[in-house]
Amino acid sequence: MQPIDATESDLTLATSVHRRLREDILAGKLPPGLKLKLRDLAGQYGAGASPMREALSKLAAEGLAERLEHRGFRVAEARPCQLAGLIRSRVLAEGAALRDAIHRGDQNWEEALVLAEHRLNRVARSLNPQRFLANPEWEVCHLGFHQALLAACDAPALLSFCERLREEAGRYRALANTRAYPDRDVAIEHAEIARAALSRDADKACTLLAQHYERTGQFVGAEMNRLHHAEALSG
Incomplete structure (x- = not known):
């Protein structure tokens, strides 16, 4: 994937990353239960830790991701x-x-x-x-x-x-x-x-x-x- 322009604000970057993560989860590219490792995602989606955490928090609020206590996030399970x-x-x-x-x-x-x-x-x-x-x-x-x-x-x-x-x-x-x-x-x-x-x-x-x-x-x-x-x- 092409990295996002580094001159964008963290807020705009988080919005863009959230959209792309959301699309990949809904398309099954990020399968249910997958551990969302911050370092790997930062490299894959071209974003720093702060906008990435904000995007993941928003996904968790939408029910598409789950927050793991002291262990980051994962894609919401498909039950x-x-x-x-x-x-x-x-x-x-x-x-x-x-x-x-x-x-x-x-x-x-x-x-x-x-x-x-x-x-x-x-x-x-x-x-x-x-x-x-x-x-x-x-x-x-x-x-x-x-x-x-x-x-x-x-x-x-x-x-x-x-x-x-x-x-x-x-x-x-x-x-x-x-x-x-x-x-x-x-x-x-x-x-x-x-x-x-x-x-x-x-x-x-x-x-x-x-x-x-x-x-x-x-x-x-x-x-x-x-x-x-x-x-x-x-x-």
Whole structure:
């Protein structure tokens, strides 16, 4: 990564570092439970101890990092009990937003959703066909599809809440990708959700969206159990 300009104030530097750390945690680049060593992070993100501590404190306040007594910080653990509640929250919140979007969506919404699905289908999910290697372009298109799906919802606060839940789910979803690839055909899942939404079948669209998230949760849960078992054996 490119170091941040040393002439920036500590406050601006801490804000920039916080943003980058947050993005890396949510993307799974800094996995759950990882010890956040100040010296290593300072070199990696090009910041001194003071702005780095401020950024980590802010992440801890947001629940993305945990403060260890006399031992610094670590990335917040991803626990199965938290995952279940998160999925349930997404199903309820996005289900409500999707119903409103289907009710209010006009031709522009329909065309935008069709285009978003088309763009997603044109991009490879993995950069390596033999094993999962995250494709940043697919991730952008994937986000665009889910945002287009809800875009006609006329409840900004609800959409903001959905976005926060999506971000939090991202770090769990990163655990599922390796385990699910290539057996899971998410393209079909997306196509079925879009088809139901465009047909104005809100009940079916919401059911399919819920199944989409719950299926991800099953893969994440299996991977978390595998990791915890491996840790127990190594410990």
